[in-house]
Amino acid sequence: MLKPKSKVSAHLVIGRNGEVTQLLPFNVIAWHAGQSSFAGRKQFNNYAIGIELDNAGQLDMDANGEYVSWFGKRYHPNDVFVESSHSNSTGRSGIKNNSDLQESPNAHSPTYWHRYSEVQLQRTFDLCRLLCNTYHINYVLGHEEISPGRKFDPGPAFPLRQLRRYLTQHSFNAQPSDVTVDELSRELPPSLQYTNEKQLSVSRKSITASQDFPYTSAIVSVKRLNVRFGPGTEFTKASSQLTSGQVVRVLERGDTWSRVAYTAEGWVSNEYLTFVKQKR
Numbered sequence: 001m002l003k004p005k006s007k008v009s010a011h012l013v014i015g016r017n018g019e020v021t022q023l024l025p026f027n028v029i030a031w032h033a034g035q036s037s038f039a040g041r042k043q044f045n046n047y048a049i050g051i052e053l054d055n056a057g058q059l060d061m062d063a064n065g066e067y068v069s070w071f072g073k074r075y076h077p078n079d080v081f082v083e084s085s086h087s088n089s090t091g092r093s094g095i096k097n098n099s100d101l102q103e104s105p106n107a108h109s110p111t112y113w114h115r116y117s118e119v120q121l122q123r124t125f126d127l128c129r130l131l132c133n134t135y136h137i138n139y140v141l142g143h144e145e146i147s148p149g150r151k152f153d154p155g156p157a158f159p160l161r162q163l164r165r166y167l168t169q170h171s172f173n174a175q176p177s178d179v180t181v182d183e184l185s186r187e188l189p190p191s192l193q194y195t196n197e198k199q200l201s202v203s204r205k206s207i208t209a210s211q212d213f214p215y216t217s218a219i220v221s222v223k224r225l226n227v228r229f230g231p232g233t234e235f236t237k238a239s240s241q242l243t244s245g246q247v248v249r250v251l252e253r254g255d256t257w258s259r260v261a262y263t264a265e266g267w268v269s270n271e272y273l274t275f276v277k278q279k280r
Contacts (some may be wrong), residue, residue: 231257
């Protein structure tokens with residue numbers, strides 16, 4: 001994405017530490033899908049919010065039994081996901097279904113993939129839920145599904161079907177008829193749960209932020225947030241509340257609480273905000 005000649009872009013990037021960086025506004029087309037189609041619709045760059053995750057993708061095993069990425073980095077076995085067949089899409093070998101698996105002599109050859117970090121998956125699940133709720137999104141698709149044979153991400157190490165199942169349970173808009181809800185054998189991290197309500201404080205002050213402060217906005221990640229007048233539960237609650245998916249501006253970020261602003265200004269626990277780092 002750092003090379004203009006590559007003509008590749010996305011709206012959001014999620015780092016391995018869970019940090020979310022926004023590269024483009026959501027009303028601007030990003031070049032992440034390329035030639036693509038799904039359910040009778042083509043050219044998905046025109047319709048989709050593109051999310052990229054920091055991951056090395058498919059790995060190779062060298063003669064020494066070590067796992068190596070296409071750019072030469074080596075990975076510990078604990079960071080490697082082993083898959084004998086990938087059911088999300090057509091793989092590099094062209095396998096599509098069980099009959100193909102029986103006919104192909106290489107069908108059971110394992111492939112190796114870089115694991116996603118747990119915090120990265122947590123942030124992805126929360127972010128997709130918020131985007132579905134805010135923009136009335138019904139379909140969550142992998143690049144491998146809209147451009148099979150040409151793209152291979154997010155790959156078998158990503159729990160795509162569990163993400164869809166999670167969204168049918170926790171998104172206000174997604175319905176079982178809109179997404180695939182079948183399950184894989186892999187379990188989600190236990191912390192991928194819908195959170196409880198938490199409180200946010202508000203006061204009537206001017207809304208300003210330092211130009212060099214890296215986090216300029218955040219998304220509320222719980223159903224409702226009560227308002228308080230200071231950074232802690234010991235401060236008095238205000239009468240207003242914020243709701244899931246609401247975007248606030250970050251004015252000051254502490255270790256556990258941040259001062260934010262929307263129509264007013266106040267404090268909220270960092271645990272219940274998804275911080276969006278703007279590219280400058």
